Amino acid sequence: MSTLLMRLAAPLQAWGTRSRFVYRHTEIAPTKSGVIGMLAAARGLRRTDPLTELLGLDFGVRIDQPGQRIRDFQVARTLDGSDSMPLSFRYYLADAAFLAAVCGPRDLLDSLAAALNRPHFPVYLGRRSCPPAGHLNLGVHDGDLTAHLRTWPWQASPHHQRRHHAPTVRLEILRDARPDETITEPSHDEPLSFDPAHRQHAWRRVVRLHTDITNPRAKPLQDHDPMEVLEG
Template identity: 30%
Template sequence: MQPYLVFSLTAALGAMGELAGHERRGSLVWPGRSAILGLLGAAMGIDRGGDFSGLDALELAVAVFDTGASLRDYHTVETIPTAAAKRPNSRPEALAAARGRTNTTITLRDYRVGGLYGVAVWGDGLEALAAALNRPHYTLYLGRKSCPLAAPPGAKVIEAASPESALSQLTLPPWRRADRFGAPAIARTLICDATADDAIREQVHDVPRDRALWHFAPRRVALRDVAITVGGAS
């Protein structure tokens, strides 16, 4: 038995990970490690360029209860030719200098609608993290700033024998609880660091080596096909 911090993540819209290209920004179907550590940092009041070394040492597992539906937004972007305005002091000044010679392009933004995930965290400082999640310093969102959480994460620290056992003790949003609708929520996929016994693995580059230079090292993650059942409120 060991302590785990567990909490849920759900949002009307979520956009998680994927390469940030100019014309298209996709979304994974579950939040990655960097997204969760960023959310924990926001709860703790750590600025984007702050010290995340205490969070980098944490271990995580993510249970996927509902990946949500996909949604694509067609987003227009207006750019200004560099020859039209050199070193403007503001965007209005640049637009005035361009005099209608702006370039408008359509870009694509992918989202997930109504996803529901459970997160288990283990390591040092869990009680402080739970308190921060329940009273966050900055607004918590699922990926992009336009995607605030639809419900409080319900963070708590519990004792359990494994991440799967810990995640079964989640407090889910009211509209997903069995005590209201009779059917328990069941996660079919668990994402965590891979071990030698895991058959389904993927390689991701999300272990920070130099945050200032955006250098990340690879790690192997496992997608475990397990049934994690949350019976209701606790």
């Protein structure tokens, strides 16, 4: 098996698994349905097309830069402008960065990587108002996704890295559970169909892990003696 790695970073991201009426929430990390939908769009699949090839991919994500959850208020009007629609509350992740991975057959992942480089449809990070910042595709690599999520260099912004003085940082990983593993939590974001008339998602088994990653911009704090100016 091989693994396709992606850096998901942008001023705003939104990864929802639940929305009720005028409230549009976001999770703290990219969802499997959101990332699979992004790959499907890059490859040119329409919402009504079957997801046959993509359904068997394993998924994982590492939270490299958590960002901050923010709320936006949005209003809309009918097409003729005569009536206003209810005020909606939309939640986003601001200034976040993630390392996402999908694992599967090499030929399929190579085609997905090529599609990310030249997407058929525009790709975005959860919502159309959230285009990615920078290059998404980090390449296809041999091996299991867990090993890559545990060892791949830290994808946080340089500014965020400089704020951490320790030589290593502990990052959280969320990935699909193997059949023999005890799950940490379930998540209702296993995509089955994106057809607007018959959208379907199933529950998936999720495991939470942690890994220690080197901080390339660590600068240890210098010892400071406030009395040294009085010496001599």
